[in-house]
Every structure is written in structure tokens, then in C-alpha cells.
Amino acid sequence: MIRLGGAASPGYIEVFSGLATYFAKNGLEMDWVLYSSYDTLVEAFERKEIDIAWNGPLSYIKIQRSSVAPAVNVAMRDVDRDYLTHLIVRKDSGITALDETRGKKLALGSRSSVQAGVLPHYYLKELGFQPETDFSEMSFYEERSNVDSNDELDVAWKVVEGEYDAGAISNVALDNFLQNHKQAHNDLNVIWTSPSYSHCCFTAQNDMDTVLRHKITEIFTSVDASNSVGKAILEGESCRSFLPGIEYGWEDLEIAAEKESLL
Numbered sequence: 001m002i003r004l005g006g007a008a009s010p011g012y013i014e015v016f017s018g019l020a021t022y023f024a025k026n027g028l029e030m031d032w033v034l035y036s037s038y039d040t041l042v043e044a045f046e047r048k049e050i051d052i053a054w055n056g057p058l059s060y061i062k063i064q065r066s067s068v069a070p071a072v073n074v075a076m077r078d079v080d081r082d083y084l085t086h087l088i089v090r091k092d093s094g095i096t097a098l099d100e101t102r103g104k105k106l107a108l109g110s111r112s113s114v115q116a117g118v119l120p121h122y123y124l125k126e127l128g129f130q131p132e133t134d135f136s137e138m139s140f141y142e143e144r145s146n147v148d149s150n151d152e153l154d155v156a157w158k159v160v161e162g163e164y165d166a167g168a169i170s171n172v173a174l175d176n177f178l179q180n181h182k183q184a185h186n187d188l189n190v191i192w193t194s195p196s197y198s199h200c201c202f203t204a205q206n207d208m209d210t211v212l213r214h215k216i217t218e219i220f221t222s223v224d225a226s227n228s229v230g231k232a233i234l235e236g237e238s239c240r241s242f243l244p245g246i247e248y249g250w251e252d253l254e255i256a257a258e259k260e261s262l263l
Contacts, residue, residue, distance in 0.1 A: 001029040005050035007041050008034040015236035018229050026219045053203045057114045060201055061254050069206040073245025074213055075220035077237055080199040084171040085120050087192040088159055098192040104165035105137040107158045109151035114253060116152050120168035122256030123194050160187050198249025217244050
């Protein structure tokens, strides 16, 4: 039996239960456990309490940095490859290029958000900005709201409603926002897009048997929406499919996280 671990989230109860069912139907028994935070997930992985960790991007980097031999990514959601961060503005703002945001108001996501906080802040500095002084106002989500809600959705609305001139949001969150709010297609422009990077991943212990590891990848990539269990898993993970894991795409994040003392 293999054991899967993740950071506690209400949606993961259904997703992990579905994965256990799906794996059992494919001849592999799975147990699962949810931890209170990504840091406790990393610690459990290091103690080998679990065989596979459903990692966020920062916890994946922490696991790799603490491992004697690299852990192995066995699967990823399709949306977790080639992740992007966009800088958006209103079409009627007159802003058409990144340099034109100097002196304007910029909304970022949560400080801990890789895609809407950590990386946009890092990339702006790499592009010659001093984020704390080059904008008339720059705020993270925690500075704008004490409500535990969707930080990227907040960024989108702050720009649409004209409270901020520009905002940082991931391609995934922007696509979802535009799908749910059709009028926003006429309101928003993307003026800058980051280099692509990797996001979440299912990471296996480095000493896991190679045959077993390949079997796990095969089962993940076989999940589809043609049956009720597969459909619930994919909907719960907000993706269309799982892909084999890759070992690259976190390099910029590791540098950014080091500079922000997040590692």
C-alpha cells in the first residue's frame, strides 16, 4: 500500500478519496492523510510517513533542498506546467506597457502566493523596478482585506472596478475569471507576461521502486472524466488531466523565495 499526503483543504477529502478508489480499481491500494500545513507535509515526507506528497511549489522546493537524493515527481495537473503570471490593466486606462505602470497603483495577491505575490514581486525587481517606491501604491492582499478569500479574484476585481491601475494574476485564475465574468473580456488587457514556470506536483520518495513509480504515473495519467470517480477528481483539482511529472520549472521561484527568506 502507498500513502499519499497533502495539506488540509476541504476539497481534498473528496479528491483523495476518489484517488484511493481509482488506484484500487487499477490494482494499487492507497491510503491518504491531510496535514495542517505544507510545512508539516514536508516534515512528514522527510520522516517517510508518506510515500507521495501533493506539493505546492514552495513545499516541493523545500523537499528537494532537504533530500540527500532528489525526490521524483510522478505526476502533475495539466495546468501546473507552463504556469504564467500576467500583469493586467483596464483597457481604458491608457497603459499599454509595463514601464507605464510607474507611479500607478499595483495590486498583488497574497504575500505567500507564488503566482500573484512572490514571483511578480521578484520579476519586477529583476526588470529594474523598486516595487515599494516606483508605484504610487503597491499592496498585497493581506493589506487590502482581512477576509480569507481568493486573493487573485480580489486582484481582478480591484482592477476591473478601477481601484487599482494594474494587478498581478496567474493565467489560470485570469482564464477562470474571464470565463465566469464575460464582460471582463471587454474591460481588461494583459500588458506583461512572466516566463513560464512549474507549479504543483505529486512527489515520490527517491527510494521508491522504479516499477512502482511508473505504475503510479500510469494510473494518474489514466484518470479521465468518462466515469464519475475520474470526473470528480479532475473537477476537484480544477484540471482536465494529469501528466507525467517533470523536474524543471521551479528555478526562478527558488531564487525569489531565497531573496524573500521563504526557505
